[in-house]
Amino acid sequence: MVRITLVRGDITAEEADAVVNAANSSLLGGGGVDGAIHRRGGPEILEACRALRASHYGKGLPTGQAVATTAGRLPARWVIHTVGPVYQASGSDPSLLASCYRESLKVADELGAHTVAFPAISTGAYGWPMEEAARIAVEAVRGAGTAVDEVRFVLFDEPAYDTFARELR
Incomplete structure (x- = not known):
């Protein structure tokens, strides 16, 4: 059974086999976690993402799916990119958010990763309420x-950490 741990901190500093990027569908960087991973990981990640766009993902990575690239200069072996759903008060699909985690772990299994660090997917600019997202x-x-x-949830601030800690109890 997978061990779940919590860390309050910066996912780009995590030493893990794989870190998960809360990416946008373009795979070409953005704000929040996505921008931080691309900035700290360096141009190797963007290069790998451009290659994915040129081959399998010409229209972008679909919501709820996951794909891996090099981790560039991050202290991890791989970055697993997944696109979370945007939250809308009516019509938000929790199965798409759950799919981000399941599909990322599927990719991690294919890579042979033993440790995977996740952010709280879709809780930033995509607006998912932290309590529901943690559950x-x-x-x-x-x-x-x-x-x-080991799955490590790397949470940026104390309120997010506390919410995930309550959910794990």
Whole structure:
């Protein structure tokens, strides 16, 4: 069974086999976690993402799916990019958010990753309420049936950390 741990900090500083990027569908960088990973990881990540866009993902990565690239200059081996859903009060689909976690873990299994660091996907600019996002994330990881040994939720601030900690109890 996968061990779930919590860290308050910066996901770009995590030493893990894979860090998960809360990417936008273009895979070409953006704000929040996505921008931070691209900036700290360096041009190698953008280069790998451009190659993905030129081959398999010409229209971008669909919401809820995941794909891996090099981690560039990050202290990880790989970046797993996943596109979370944008929250809308009516019509938000929690299954798409859960899919981000499951599909990322599937990619991690294919890579042979033992440790995977996740941000709180879709809780920034995409507006997902932290309590609901934490519940979905923890349930998805617990139910994933992965070979990953440790999933680390790396949470940027104390309120996010506290919300995930309550969900793990």
